[in-house]
Amino acid sequence: FNTHINLHTHQRLSTELNYQTPTSDEKSCPFTSTLTQLKGQNEDQNLVSTQAISPSGPSFLEALFGIGLAGSPWEYMLQMTKNDKYTGIVPVNLSFLGVYNFLLTPEAVRAATVEEANILPRRFSVSLFEQLELDRGIVYEQGERHKRNKRLCIPSFEQGKSMESFVQATKVELDELSESLKKKDKIDLYAEMRRSALNVVLDVSFGLGSERQDKEAGISTFEKADELSATIAEYLERIVALANEIPPLWQIAPRLSGNYVRVTDVLLPNLRSLVAEVISKRRIDTLNQDGGRNKADLLGVLVEQGLDDFDIRSILFDVVIAGSDTTASTTTASVYILHLPENKEWLEKARKEAEETNCGRDIPLDQLRSAMPVCVGIAREVLRLYPPVPFVGRTATERGSLLDGQYPVEVGDTFCFSPWFLGRNQKEWGPDADKFNPQRWIDDSVNGGAPNSFSWLPFGAGARGCLGTRLGLTEVVLGISRLVRDFEFDFETKGDLPVKYDLTLNLDDVMKCNISKR
Numbered sequence: 128f129n130t131h132i133n134l135h136t137h138q139r140l141s142t143e144l145n146y147q148t149p150t151s152d153e154k155s156c157p158f159t160s161t162l163t164q165l166k167g168q169n170e171d172q173n174l175v176s177t178q179a180i181s182p183s184g185p186s187f188l189e190a191l192f193g194i195g196l197a198g199s200p201w202e203y204m205l206q207m208t209k210n211d212k213y214t215g216i217v218p219v220n221l222s223f224l225g226v227y228n229f230l231l232t233p234e235a236v237r238a239a240t241v242e243e244a245n246i247l248p249r250r251f252s253v254s255l256f257e258q259l260e261l262d263r264g265i266v267y268e269q270g271e272r273h274k275r276n277k278r279l280c281i282p283s284f285e286q287g288k289s290m291e292s293f294v295q296a297t298k299v300e301l302d303e304l305s306e307s308l309k310k311k312d313k314i315d316l317y318a319e320m321r322r323s324a325l326n327v328v329l330d331v332s333f334g335l336g337s338e339r340q341d342k343e344a345g346i347s348t349f350e351k352a353d354e355l356s357a358t359i360a361e362y363l364e365r366i367v368a369l370a371n372e373i374p375p376l377w378q379i380a381p382r383l384s385g386n387y388v389r390v391t392d393v394l395l396p397n398l399r400s401l402v403a404e405v406i407s408k409r410r411i412d413t414l415n416q417d418g419g420r421n422k423a424d425l426l427g428v429l430v431e432q433g434l435d436d437f438d439i440r441s442i443l444f445d446v447v448i449a450g451s452d453t454t455a456s457t458t459t460a461s462v463y464i465l466h467l468p469e470n471k472e473w474l475e476k477a478r479k480e481a482e483e484t485n486c487g488r489d490i491p492l493d494q495l496r497s498a499m500p501v502c503v504g505i506a507r508e509v510l511r512l513y514p515p516v517p518f519v520g521r522t523a524t525e526r527g528s529l530l531d532g533q534y535p536v537e538v539g540d541t542f543c544f545s546p547w548f549l550g551r552n553q554k555e556w557g558p559d560a561d562k563f564n565p566q567r568w569i570d571d572s573v574n575g576g577a578p579n580s581f582s583w584l585p586f587g588a589g590a591r592g593c594l595g596t597r598l599g600l601t602e603v604v605l606g607i608s609r610l611v612r613d614f615e616f617d618f619e620t621k622g623d624l625p626v627k628y629d630l631t632l633n634l635d636d637v638m639k640c641n642i643s644k645r
């Protein structure tokens with residue numbers, strides 16, 4: 128029992144995993160700018176500094192059994208705050224696993240991610256990622272390199288032209304998905320959505336989708352595009368499997384781990400050489416001004432900036448890893464939840480909206496939010512209750528303090544917040560916090576009825592917030608709309624969404640369904 132808890136706790140705490148997003152001006156909406164992420168200031172007037180800082184946390188045994196019984200650190204956070212037992216920032220001592228300071232109020236999260244982001248700039252990382260050199264792009268990169276890499280990518284996710292082209296890639300992908308699903312009657316929706324989300328992010332990063340379109344248009348293409356996507360797809364599968372190994376063979380005896388051997392001996396070398404070929408082709412195309420048009424993908428931006436192959440590969444891999452399963456699980460979970468009998472009314476509303484807006488097909492990005500309030504509300508509500516990344520950590524690189532000097536910070540201290548906990552905290556969301564109710568977002572499109580914007584953080588916050596917030600949310604909204612308009616789903620699984628977290632929310636094998644065309 129103890130071993131189970133230890134391994135799981137350690138793994139979950141330490142793989143808090145990647146991604147993030149919202150920004151200092153999260154107050155507005157995730158469809159808005161992410162550029163402020165790197166600036167680290169916040170104008171949210173609703174947040175007031177808390178006075179009640181708990182001086183000490185639970186004992187080691189209390190924390191260990193608490194987490195074990197609750198099922199996860201984030202569920203334990205909910206229990207810690209019941210009856211006001213703990214609040215603010217609470218140190219949770221897990222003995223040899225380390226001390227984790229739990230951020231239990233939106234004010235504390237804001238302090239750690241925005242106000243004092245300069246002393247807490249590091250993402251808590253696992254040695255697996257270092258071992259596989261997965262810490263050299265954006266997600267696990269630190270310091271100036273992180274800033275540079277992210278700064279290079281942010282404009283693509285902000286500026287009209289490239290974001291419009293990413294959204295266009297999403298729409299094209301949804302056309303293809305819909306056509307292929309019309310020929311099937313039994314599917315695994317999560318597997319389908321993973322493939323589809325991967326295609327979008329491959330287009331955004333390597334321009335592979337546009338290569339496909341180029342081919343159709345008779346323009347010169349990267350011939351191994353299919354091989355590259357298949358290799359990346361397998362690589363993603365294996366990384367998730369590796370991170371979930373119990374016991375972690377990759378750490379104890381790597382050569383005994385089939386996943387580790389496959390990744391290091393076959394997949395990574397293949398990927399390196401395939402990616403080198405894509406980059407080299409793009410460099411030549413750029414020099415020759417070939418390709419027929421100016422590519423809007425990240426590869427084009429990074430080549431233009433003169434980055435070397437290693438840096439380009441590291442950044443693009445991160446974007447692919449961070450941007451595929453997150454959107455796939457959110458879209459899948461949304462469709463599942465809408466098909467629960469108690470949510471029939473929302474399914475009907477989403478269908479009506481989809482029919483009236485042609486699934487957002489011709490609506491410009493900046494009007495999606497107001498044109499599709501129902502699907503936006505559904506997406507934000509699913510992200511509140513089932514955030515793909517349930518736990519996020521920041522580690523201090525400098526001494527300082529949080530919350531007006533009330534909580535000291537030493538170098539190496541780790542502070543954790545949980546989008547899952549924040550989204551379900553009754554103190555913020557009221558007695559019906561657990562209820563799926565998209566109406567919250569129709570009534571209050573900024574905060575969904577919560578007192579402030581730091582209660583809804585599925586995309587994280589501050590300088591390390593998610594790069595793909597706007598794209599991710601847009602993909603989910605368009606995906607929900609398209610799927611519910613075109614199909615009827617009958618899931619084998621019944622009742623509440625079965626929730627299992629590994630690196631992210633994992634819906635493997637529980638989303639099998641019959642599908643019929645509407």
Ligand code: HEM
Nearest residue numbers: 145146147148449450453516586587588591593594595599
């Ligand atoms: C529903 C979809 C998504 C969700 C829920 C999500 C969630 C997150 C979260 C929670 C973080 C960590 C935030 C933090 O530490 O404060 C993150 C970081 C990140 N995400 Fe996302 N993400 C999504 C989609 C995407 C997409 C589509 C992309 C790119 C195409 C992307 C790229 C990234 C990157 C590069 C980071 C690391 C940022 C950094 O460390 O500075 N994400 N995401």
